[in-house]
Amino acid sequence: MRGGVIENQEPKETVLQELPAAEDKGPAEDVRTVFETGARGFLLIRCASCGKEYSFNAKEPLEKSVCRACGSVTQLDELAVAELRCPACGRTWRYRTNSEEPEITCRCIKCGEEMTGRWNGKLRRYMPRE
Ligand SMILES: [Zn+2]
Numbered sequence: 001m002r003g004g005v006i007e008n009q010e011p012k013e014t015v016l017q018e019l020p021a022a023e024d025k026g027p028a029e030d031v032r033t034v035f036e037t038g039a040r041g042f043l044l045i046r047c048a049s050c051g052k053e054y055s056f057n058a059k060e061p062l063e064k065s066v067c068r069a070c071g072s073v074t075q076l077d078e079l080a081v082a083e084l085r086c087p088a089c090g091r092t093w094r095y096r097t098n099s100e101e102p103e104i105t106c107r108c109i110k111c112g113e114e115m116t117g118r119w120n121g122k123l124r125r126y127m128p129r130e
């Protein structure tokens with residue numbers, strides 16, 4: 001056994017590579033993320049304040065909605081998908097909704113018949129009630 005102290009030699013000098021200065025910043029364009037915030041299309045919104053449900057077609061993505069009945073603002077985030085099928089004309093409509101009720105109802109856009117969607121916990125969306 002050779003007696004020897006193993007010296008833990010660490011290099012004293014730290015190699016710091018200087019990064020080249022960022023000279024080219026490119027066009028001064030505000031590139032925003034393409035992820036769209038808010039919801040658009042057919043929305044079925046349940047007022048957080050008075051509980052009234054109303055639906056409308058949002059042309060632009062909305063982050064909040066004002067209740068027509070009481071005027072309070074409901075935030076539109078993490079909306080669930082709701083598929084509703086009209087029992088009269090057979091059309092299927094796709095909504096986004098903030099409702100947390102086991103069932104939602106809405107009038108068919110085409111014929112005005114009442115449609116009912118039932119929450120499907122497995123699919124995490126409202127499906128047409130059979
Ligand atoms: Zn309201």
Ligand SMILES: [Zn+2]
Nearest residue numbers: 086089108111
């Ligand atoms: Zn219909």
